[in-house]
Amino acid sequence: xxxxxxxxxxxxxxxxxxxxxxxxxxxxxxxxxxxxxxxxxxxxxxxxxxxxxxxxxxxxxxxxxxxxxxxxxxxxxxxxxxxxxxxxxxxxxxxxxxxxxxxxxxxxxxxxxxxxxxxxxxxxxxxxxxxxxxxxxxxxxxxxxxxxxxxxxxxxxxxxxxxxxxxxxxxxxxxxxxxxxxxxxxxxxxxxxxxxxxxxxxxxxxxxxxxxxxxxxxxxxxxxxxxxxxxxxxxxxxxxxxxxxxxxxxxxxxxxxxxxxxxxxxxxxxxxxxxxxxxxxxxxxxxxxxxx
Amino acid sequence: xxxxxxxxxxxxxxxxxxxxxxxxxxxxxxxxxxxxxxxxxxxxxxxxxxxxxxxxxxxxxxxxxxxxxxxxxxxxxxxxxxxxxxxxxxxxxxxxxxxxxxxxxxxxxxxxxxxxxxxxxxxxxxxxxxxxxxxxxxxxxxxxxxxxxxxxxxxxxxxxxxxxxxxxxxxxxxxxxxxxxxxxxxxxxxxxxxxxxxxxxxxxxxxxxxxxxxxxxxxxxxxxxxxxxxxxxxxxxxxxxxxxxxxxxx
Numbered sequence: 086x087x088x089x090x091x092x093x094x095x096x097x098x099x100x101x102x103x104x105x106x107x108x109x110x111x112x113x114x115x116x117x118x119x120x121x122x123x124x125x126x127x128x129x130x131x132x133x134x135x136x137x138x139x140x141x142x143x144x145x146x147x148x149x150x151x152x153x154x155x156x157x158x159x160x161x162x163x164x165x166x167x168x169x170x171x172x173x174x175x176x177x178x179x180x181x182x183x184x185x186x187x188x189x190x191x192x193x194x195x196x197x198x199x200x201x202x203x204x205x206x207x208x209x210x211x212x213x214x215x216x217x218x219x220x221x222x223x224x225x226x227x228x229x230x231x232x233x234x235x236x237x238x239x240x241x242x243x244x245x246x247x248x249x250x251x252x253x254x255x256x257x258x259x260x261x262x263x264x265x266x267x268x269x270x271x272x273x274x275x276x277x278x279x280x281x282x283x284x285x286x287x288x289x290x291x292x293x294x295x296x297x298x299x300x301x302x303x304x305x306x307x308x309x310x311x312x313x314x315x316x317x318x319x320x321x322x323x324x325x326x327x328x329x330x331x332x333x334x335x336x337x338x339x340x341x342x343x344x345x346x347x348x349x350x351x352x353x354x355x356x357x358x359x360x361x362x363x364x365x366x367x368x369x370x371x372x373x374x375x376x377x
Numbered sequence: 378x379x380x381x382x383x384x385x386x387x388x389x390x391x392x393x394x395x396x397x398x399x400x401x402x403x404x405x406x407x408x409x410x411x412x413x414x415x416x417x418x419x420x421x422x423x424x425x426x427x428x429x430x431x432x433x434x435x436x437x438x439x440x441x442x443x444x445x446x447x448x449x450x451x452x453x454x455x456x457x458x459x460x461x462x463x464x465x466x467x468x469x470x471x472x473x474x475x476x477x478x479x480x481x482x483x484x485x486x487x488x489x490x491x492x493x494x495x496x497x498x499x500x501x502x503x504x505x506x507x508x509x510x511x512x513x514x515x516x517x518x519x520x521x522x523x524x525x526x527x528x529x530x531x532x533x534x535x536x537x538x539x540x541x542x543x544x545x546x547x548x549x550x551x552x553x554x555x556x557x558x559x560x561x562x563x564x565x566x567x568x569x570x571x572x573x574x575x576x577x578x579x580x581x582x583x584x585x586x587x588x589x590x591x592x593x594x595x596x597x598x599x600x601x602x603x604x605x606x607x608x609x610x611x612x613x614x615x616x617x618x619x620x621x622x623x624x625x626x627x
Contacts, residue, residue, distance in 0.1 A: 310479075
């Protein structure tokens with residue numbers, strides 16, 4: 086069995102004088118974004134990832150409630166620093182930088198007017214001038230409130246970042262059952278995760294396939310055609326995927342009734358972790374009462 | 378082999394999603410005109426290595442060069458280096474469906490021709506010839522996503538061959554094909570090799586390796602190079618094949 090090759094394919098080649106166009110950043114950036122999405126959806130590394138997600142979720146919620154009840158900015162700041170240090174140690178430092186820093190800066194700026202005597206009357210500690218024959222400046226109560234809100238935002242965000250970056254989405258959504266989330270919601274969230282993963286992989290493959298055959302940057306029209314074609318292809322695939330998932334579930338006896346799996350038993354390390362976090366939260370609340 | 382290698386990797390390491398080891402200290406050379414089989418079990422890193430050879434992923438550490446030039450993300454951002462590399466190396470993906478991104482088969486085949494700077498007449502001529510060779514003429518105006526697996530494989534192959542690359546990389550080319558299509562594809566790969574193309578094929582198809590390969594590299598399940606040699610040398614070492622999970626031992 087032989088195939089007759091066209092002349093241009095039969096002749097040995099050493100490459101052609103392809104037009105040199107600057108490889109534009111569309112594909113590289115898109116691929117980078119898809120890979121970041123896949124990294125978020127995948128199993129996270131680190132020691133904290135090993136703890137039972139139910140324990141992590143419930144203790145995280147307890148800690149958030151404790152932070153919301155605390156009123157001493159010094160103690161809350163200490164807690165925030167401890168959580169941030171823990172987050173960095175757990176390998177979530179980069180995520181923390183990307184989320185906590187911008188949100189904290191925006192919070193700090195938005196809260197600035199509340200530090201002035203115009204909004205929070207009190208003892209002026211830093212005079213700024215006068216307005217309508219009244220002294221205007223930063224007040225002690227305003228600054229304390231500003232500090233309190235900022236510390237609460239940083240600490241709470243850090244807890245959420247640690248929880249989400251050390252627990253896979255799949256385990257996290259499954260853990261939602263332990264706080265009473267409906268089984269249907271958890272199933273849909275779990276399948277959405279799986280769907281996003283498959284779609285992300287398909288999209289990464291499409292972008293790589295295009296990059297493999299792209300000699301240079303594309304024109305706007307070519308890019309639009311590619312995006313259009315990709316959206317169409319992904320739409321068809323997602324439809325097929327939904328059909329296949331339904332068929333797979335039906336083949337295994339799914340009739341629309343959801344059965345909860347037997348929850349896994351907690352290990353002593355999970356219990357120890359849970360106790361330690363609860364003790365820390367209670368300690369912080371007690372300290373807050375004592376300090377006030 | 379005395380000729381200067383076309384592709385060379387030294388101490389290549391790669392971690393997928395910055396986490397999972399896919400390649401661990403892999404070194405190799407690909408010489409002009411050879412038919413190199415990359416043998417390994419599922420998950421041994423064959424596909425990652427092929428994507429690296431096609432400049433789609435880049436090593437976490439180690440060095441990779443092609444045609445005497447270093448292949449890095451930065452190097453390929455240079456238009457001249459990118460044009461030289463992309464026109465000379467083509468990859469046929471394992472998942473043909475993923476490789477085809479245009480609305481019609483004709484558009485997908487035309488994409489590579491346009492990248493090469495061919496005009497409309499040359500592009501049409503080349504599409505016609507490749508479609509005739511791959512027996513996909515009736516499919517030209519159909520959407521790739523609606524084709525069967527075998528048809529998609531032919532179109533994916535055509536989308537790479539229209540660019541006439543010097544080095545052809547194949548990822549599991551016979552996986553999922555019926556016997557007739559598989560035999561046809563192997564014959565075509567033999568013809569392309571006989572015509573002077575350098576072939577690198579990732580596979581765990583030992584029959585393909587015995588029939589076509591001139592040299593083999595075995596990747597083990599620790600993502601390292603376990604052995605290199607001729608097909609006869611490698612395929613006669615049952616202990617090596619069993620350890621690399623290429624044959625089953627009961």
